[in-house]
Amino acid sequence: MNIKHDSRPIGIFDSGVGGLTVLKELIRTFPNEHFIYLGDTARVPYGAKSARTVERYTIQVADFLIRHNVKGLIAACNTASALGLGALRAHCDTPVLGVIQPGCQQAMNRIRSHNDQVGVIGTTSTIASGAYPQTLATFEPRLKVRSLACPLFVPLVDEGWIDHPATRLIVEENLAPFIENPVDVLILGCTHYPVLKPVIAKIIGSKTKLIDSAEAVADSLAVLLSQVILPAPSDTRQKVDFYVTDVADRFKHLAGRFLDGYRVDNVEMVDL
Amino acid sequence: MNIKHDSRPIGIFDSGVGGLTVLKELIRTFPNEHFIYLGDTARVPYGAKSARTVERYTIQVADFLIRHNVKGLIAACNTASALGLGALRAHCDTPVLGVIQPGCQQAMNRIRSHNDQVGVIGTTSTIASGAYPQTLATFEPRLKVRSLACPLFVPLVDEGWIDHPATRLIVEENLAPFIENPVDVLILGCTHYPVLKPVIAKIIGSKTKLIDSAEAVADSLAVLLSQVILPAPSDTRQKVDFYVTDVADRFKHLAGRFLDGYRVDNVEMVDL
Numbered sequence: 001m002n003i004k005h006d007s008r009p010i011g012i013f014d015s016g017v018g019g020l021t022v023l024k025e026l027i028r029t030f031p032n033e034h035f036i037y038l039g040d041t042a043r044v045p046y047g048a049k050s051a052r053t054v055e056r057y058t059i060q061v062a063d064f065l066i067r068h069n070v071k072g073l074i075a076a077c078n079t080a081s082a083l084g085l086g087a088l089r090a091h092c093d094t095p096v097l098g099v100i101q102p103g104c105q106q107a108m109n110r111i112r113s114h115n116d117q118v119g120v121i122g123t124t125s126t127i128a129s130g131a132y133p134q135t136l137a138t139f140e141p142r143l144k145v146r147s148l149a150c151p152l153f154v155p156l157v158d159e160g161w162i163d164h165p166a167t168r169l170i171v172e173e174n175l176a177p178f179i180e181n182p183v184d185v186l187i188l189g190c191t192h193y194p195v196l197k198p199v200i201a202k203i204i205g206s207k208t209k210l211i212d213s214a215e216a217v218a219d220s221l222a223v224l225l226s227q228v229i230l231p232a233p234s235d236t237r238q239k240v241d242f243y244v245t246d247v248a249d250r251f252k253h254l255a256g257r258f259l260d261g262y263r264v265d266n267v268e269m270v271d272l
Numbered sequence: 273m274n275i276k277h278d279s280r281p282i283g284i285f286d287s288g289v290g291g292l293t294v295l296k297e298l299i300r301t302f303p304n305e306h307f308i309y310l311g312d313t314a315r316v317p318y319g320a321k322s323a324r325t326v327e328r329y330t331i332q333v334a335d336f337l338i339r340h341n342v343k344g345l346i347a348a349c350n351t352a353s354a355l356g357l358g359a360l361r362a363h364c365d366t367p368v369l370g371v372i373q374p375g376c377q378q379a380m381n382r383i384r385s386h387n388d389q390v391g392v393i394g395t396t397s398t399i400a401s402g403a404y405p406q407t408l409a410t411f412e413p414r415l416k417v418r419s420l421a422c423p424l425f426v427p428l429v430d431e432g433w434i435d436h437p438a439t440r441l442i443v444e445e446n447l448a449p450f451i452e453n454p455v456d457v458l459i460l461g462c463t464h465y466p467v468l469k470p471v472i473a474k475i476i477g478s479k480t481k482l483i484d485s486a487e488a489v490a491d492s493l494a495v496l497l498s499q500v501i502l503p504a505p506s507d508t509r510q511k512v513d514f515y516v517t518d519v520a521d522r523f524k525h526l527a528g529r530f531l532d533g534y535r536v537d538n539v540e541m542v543d544l
Contacts, residue, residue: 041321042315042321042325043314043315048430048522049313049314049518050518050519050522052518052519053314053517053518053519151427151430151431152427152428152431152433154427155423155424155426155427156424158320158423159423159424161424161442164441164445165441166438166439166441166442166445167438169436169437169438169441170433170438173436173438245325246321246322246324246325247322247324247325250320250322
């Protein structure tokens with residue numbers, strides 16, 4: 001059997017550090033791939049910005065990765081996936097994977113019937129885009145989806161207020177509609193939110209299943225590597241290159257929190 | 273007596289909406305001036321970004337205002353004032369007023385002797401720059417200055433969590449060093465913070481005087497208009513033009529909160 005391979009890197013991008021929760025899962029799952037991660041830390045966050053601006057930034061960021069000869073692109077940012085993916089796919093021929101489709105797929109695997117209630121939380125722009133309910137409707141039009149913007153979760157994670165009484169108060173107040181009237185499945189529709197998973201799980205209760213799109217993206221990438229793009233040779237050693245658009249120090253510091261101790265040595269700063 | 277006038281506008285800029293606390297004071301104080309406000313809402317916030325990036329953005333933003341033929345520039349953002357003002361002054365001939373010098377001047381007016389303790393709170397980048405202690409030292413080298421970064425205050429204000437128990441918890445924890453060991457004067461070194469003034473005042477206690485740089489900037493502009501640039505003719509009606517780098521809707525919504533009901537009608541979006 002003649003198995004073909006492709007040693008070119010896979011590009012993964014985010015507005016900043018949130019996409020590292022996705023990268024962590026990819027590092028764990030694909031020991032032979034070469035990843036290039038680009039965090040747009042000069043213009044972070046995307047979560048309250050318009051479709052027009054997010055589209056423009058998404059294409060600039062993707063173009064940088066395309067110039068690095070990537071075989072595939074992963075938008076590891078829900079806001080970029082919700083607002084920028086259409087424009088990006090029209091702009092380039094490189095296969096692009098977002099985080100919304102995989103997250104919705106995983107939510108669908110966890111519901112028992114269309115009578116189950118699905119909740120989605122995300123940034124203001126992701127929720128306003130309606131991308132989650134629209135994507136879920138392509139799987140099951142009868143599904144009832146309730147969406148909530150939780151704009152303070154990202155700064156809380158970025159500043160390390162992970163398990164603080166103030167964080168619990170904010171999570172409680174933001175998720176009140178899902179506490180009073182529980183959903184069966186709750187999609188964490190922002191790559192920062194998995195860091196708050198323990199707090200959210202405690203507040204929301206054990207009856208609601210939490211969907212973390214990072215795991216779902218790894219599953220989707222496995223499918224992509226078997227069907228659309230070719231995997232790296234199995235004797236290749238995994239490699240990750242990091243790029244940021246603002247100075248690297250703060251990124252390095254935060255990356256430790258997101259990658260659970262994975263060593264982030266060489267982070268290069270680039271202008272887009 | 274032959275009084276000369278200059279009808280050209282005064283440019284005022286900020287990373288987003290924070291500078292509106294300064295503009296509010298200018299609107300109140302200068303009934304004949306024409307102001308052009310530019311909020312860099314596509315790249316907001318500046319507060320955790322590097323000097324290199326903030327310098328670059330500050331110059332781009334100022335260049336836009338200079339093309340609008342302004343007679344003076346006001347950096348109504350502490351982070352831009354702390355990190356970008358040196359580069360901006362080297363870049364252009366237009367007189368530039370920052371918020372740090374006026375805030376320090378006002379703090380100096382409020383202390384009784386060099387034994388008084390001065391506190392400064394601001395964004396991560398403003399505090400890391402050391403701009404406040406350095407400027408205060410030019411007034412009084414013996415002064416003891418204690419600085420604290422409060423990075424969550426900006427998102428709390430932007431999301432309207434002004435008087436919430438979670439906000440009080442975060443303010444309490446951030447300002448703990450100034451509660452345990454009080455300062456005589458506390459400089460609110462970020463243009464967002466005046467919105468939290470009532471909460472901060474309640475937590476910090478009545479013995480500490482709070483310095484809001486917005487009022488100080490209005491005083492400094494009055495000096496500038498009498499000594500460096502010329503005021504508008506006294507029969508001119510005040511006018512404010514608003515520009516933003518991302519779509520205007522969110523800005524309009526937030527502007528109401530900052531300007532206490534001043535009508536923000538025409539907001540134009542521009543690419544820098």
